[in-house]
Amino acid sequence: MEDRLHDVLVVGGGPAGSSCAYWLAEAGWDVALVERKVFPRVKTCGDGLTPRSVRQLADMGIEGSLTGAHRYSGLRAHAYGKVLDLPWPEHPSFPSYGYVITRHDLDAIVNERAVKAGATVWQGTEAVEPLVEPGSPDAGVPGPSGATAPRLPSCVGAIVKEKATGTTREVRARYVVVADGANSRFGRALGTSRDRAMPMGMALRGYYSSPGHDQTFIESHLDIRDGEGSVVPGYGWIFPMGDGRVNVGVGLLSTDRRWKGVNTSTLMEHFVAWAPKEWELSAETCLGAPTGGKLPMGLAVGPRLGDTTLVVGDAAGSINPFNGEGIAYGYETGRLAAASLGEALRGDGIEGLARYAERLDDAYGLYYRVARAFVRIISRPELMKLCVGTGMYSESLMSWILRIMANLLRPDEIGPAEAAYRAIAAIAALVPEHESQGYRLLTA
Numbered sequence: 001m002e003d004r005l006h007d008v009l010v011v012g013g014g015p016a017g018s019s020c021a022y023w024l025a026e027a028g029w030d031v032a033l034v035e036r037k038v039f040p041r042v043k044t045c046g047d048g049l050t051p052r053s054v055r056q057l058a059d060m061g062i063e064g065s066l067t068g069a070h071r072y073s074g075l076r077a078h079a080y081g082k083v084l085d086l087p088w089p090e091h092p093s094f095p096s097y098g099y100v101i102t103r104h105d106l107d108a109i110v111n112e113r114a115v116k117a118g119a120t121v122w123q124g125t126e127a128v129e130p131l132v133e134p135g136s137p138d139a140g141v142p143g144p145s146g147a148t149a150p151r152l153p154s155c156v157g158a159i160v161k162e163k164a165t166g167t168t169r170e171v172r173a174r175y176v177v178v179a180d181g182a183n184s185r186f187g188r189a190l191g192t193s194r195d196r197a198m199p200m201g202m203a204l205r206g207y208y209s210s211p212g213h214d215q216t217f218i219e220s221h222l223d224i225r226d227g228e229g230s231v232v233p234g235y236g237w238i239f240p241m242g243d244g245r246v247n248v249g250v251g252l253l254s255t256d257r258r259w260k261g262v263n264t265s266t267l268m269e270h271f272v273a274w275a276p277k278e279w280e281l282s283a284e285t286c287l288g289a290p291t292g293g294k295l296p297m298g299l300a301v302g303p304r305l306g307d308t309t310l311v312v313g314d315a316a317g318s319i320n321p322f323n324g325e326g327i328a329y330g331y332e333t334g335r336l337a338a339a340s341l342g343e344a345l346r347g348d349g350i351e352g353l354a355r356y357a358e359r360l361d362d363a364y365g366l367y368y369r370v371a372r373a374f375v376r377i378i379s380r381p382e383l384m385k386l387c388v389g390t391g392m393y394s395e396s397l398m399s400w401i402l403r404i405m406a407n408l409l410r411p412d413e414i415g416p417a418e419a420a421y422r423a424i425a426a427i428a429a430l431v432p433e434h435e436s437q438g439y440r441l442l443t444a
């Protein structure tokens, strides 16, 4: 562990941090990454990669490394007694398939790719405290660049602790990227917080052995019933892993009025009992106690920008509220941050860095606004039943909805999904959301 001044320090080696480190190293910058765990490590997840994730992996040159992954071709949607098979659409930029792969395997592959590109990675090393430039303003004070939104203080590195030896030391860098995931202790120490009026997800998942392990469609259940047949709040999924197992999970949104009363373990029990019998889910086929986590979504966490600091992935709340997908958005926000850091390092300084906010806004601003509106609607059980119940009668309608929800709209043609989305987006752009904390749309 030598202690030169690095161009960039990345805190966290999940999808967001490793992608950011890869793109920076690939561009020739001196990037150091600290990851508190040692790869390969287990991470609670549904393990589902959509075509958006596959595109990012292909761009990093590692789709060929997914040898143990199960390739699948679409989504089987179950709701209100109806079942629809919805293949991933043809798209000019994204493949029409996805993979299911454990994060144990996936995250090690991507982190290794960053190392091969030239990133310095210290595993088993936790960033325990940010180093903040003396005299730097507290979070929330507008920065000198004329931006009016709250900004982060100037972080110039971290005190890191090597877990095996307990030794601590300083790592210094010109810029710091916060990629420490949903709990984001490092980000919160710098002053980030979640806008509690915006939606948040909670999910639980476990593995089961199943004869359906090699199915070529992943499955989602938009209604779950209890033993009496009454609908309970939440949704469920079954993702075939191709290795004898399926990943089974349940999720819930904070905007659901019944959120506080729900125990996710009980929800999981209901779902396992309710799931189609051919999966053979039961206490006997369960391979271990389920584990859960939070899904910060819709860019609900900020500030995401300071004079020397950017926040990416779950630490920025970048999960897609439409479908709870966060891996692709980790890769993408890491990549957008790397592009902005490159411009800052080439001489544009804070102006270059600030382009991260513009890039986020271009990529997700309006889409996430529409998604947040959608979440508010489906959180009302009667509206959820009306929308989904109606949609399930039409395969073509549900195919368009899948395209919108997976963010796979075509830029090159206006099909029904694109037209419907544009109409909804035009309305969403006009409707004010609740009182903003200032960082939501514009600047991170």
Ligand SMILES: Cc1cc2nc3c(=O)[nH]c(=O)nc-3n(C[C@H](O)[C@H](O)[C@H](O)COP(=O)(O)OP(=O)(O)OC[C@H]3O[C@@H](n4cnc5c(N)ncnc54)[C@H](O)[C@@H]3O)c2cc1C
Pocket (backbone or CB within 6 Å): 011, 012, 013, 014, 015, 016, 017, 034, 035, 036, 037, 043, 044, 045, 046, 047, 048, 049, 050, 125, 126, 127, 128, 179, 180, 181, 182, 185, 186, 203, 204, 205, 249, 291, 292, 293, 294, 295, 312, 313, 314, 315, 319, 324, 325, 326, 327, 328, 330
């Ligand atoms: C139950 C569940 C199911 C999900 N299913 C899916 C799914 O099927 N598909 C999908 O796309 N998304 C899914 N998600 C969301 C997805 O897991 C996240 O969006 C994604 O992991 C975000 O990547 P990240 O790099 O931002 O954070 P993380 O993957 O959490 O990575 C952060 C990394 O930072 C490290 N770290 C934390 N603090 C420090 C520190 N101080 N110093 C050093 N290192 C640190 C951690 O060890 C970790 O490796 C699911 C989430 C949950 C909870």
